[in-house]
Amino acid sequence: MPDFTLEASMGGLVAGVDEAGRGPLAGPVMAAAVVFLRPCPPELAELLDDSKRLVEAARLRAAAALRAAAAEGAVAIALGAASAREIGELNILHATMLAMRRAVLRLGVAPRVALVDGNRAPKLPCRVECVVGGDGLSLSIAAASIMAKTVRDAGMGKLCLRWPQYGFGQHAGYATPAHRAALLRHGPCPHHRRGFRPVDDLLQGVLLAS
Template sequence: MQAELPFSSVERLPGLVAGCDEVGRGPWAGPVVAAAVILDPARVISGLADSKALTARRRVQLDGLIRDACLAMCIGQASVEEIDRLNILQATFLAMQRAVAGLALRPELVLVDGNRAPDLPVACQTIVGGDATQPAISAASIVAKVFRDSLMQNLADQYPVYGFERHFGYGTMQHRQALQQHGPCAEHRRSFSPIRRLIQP
């Protein structure tokens, strides 16, 4: 699921377009996650939108529909260690590269939300606000968000004092108070200033 190499023997069909988006650049804890999705033009999914504009319940519903109806999808991650070593932008690009390279079909074009994109082995187009206007990017946004939220809920079982199941690693007041009381855990991004200030002597 975290392939970093360019496509090799995967099938290439003319006209395939993948959407790619990430979630988790801003949190203080947990990995950054990207998804790449190739939708099936013959199986239209109603209600695709920017994941942030949807309720958690609706995201989960759409995630199931996307997984069932898409031609191909893949999720890529960059770990906390990679975020701290590379910086969050480069780690985000790495997660996107892993997601796109892991697709079972090779697209001719990858649409990426935002105004910057990683180096990819296929043509790439950035679209600002694409997660709200391009169905394939919306689908990637939803898949990435549902996956990361589930991952953070699992981390909450390992580190229950931080409330990851509620804020998913973002810098809420509750998260800040937990950090001040307990200090950071292994899933906190030590390169981020709120965490760095806590661990500096």
């Protein structure tokens, strides 16, 4: 379970940074940065974990608790995204780094250190430490993973209202069989990641078969 061991070893304000949505065929990649400005209450800490380990209802409860803590000034939360178009132009790695940088720069506080989940980090105006598996080790990174995931999922649900034929509300843009079938049947919408190899390879295969 994540705790504050990593944060305590850094000293000063520490931002946890994580992303959601690197793998989907559609939608943005979303990043979040979270700084605990006060000690995290045990009841909030108990809600936090790697977002992939939490069912949707648990993620939503944790996100609501984090927003409440932010409203009380106990937590700073910021989000950053890179669009489907930017993913196509930059590639998914560089777009993810851009989303993370945007999140940290929007925090409203200047962290001394940014703990970034994974083994690659964006260029930031502070010290950066990469933490592989960080969302299962650090409460700040776990909180960031929850915020990035819940906000992205909500955004994909809104896209589903405009583009219902793709089922974004069910799969959040990931390459499920239903999504792949819809993409082949209807072609891409503006939110599909053209220039992203999994999308281009799928559509190219259709052209070659026709």
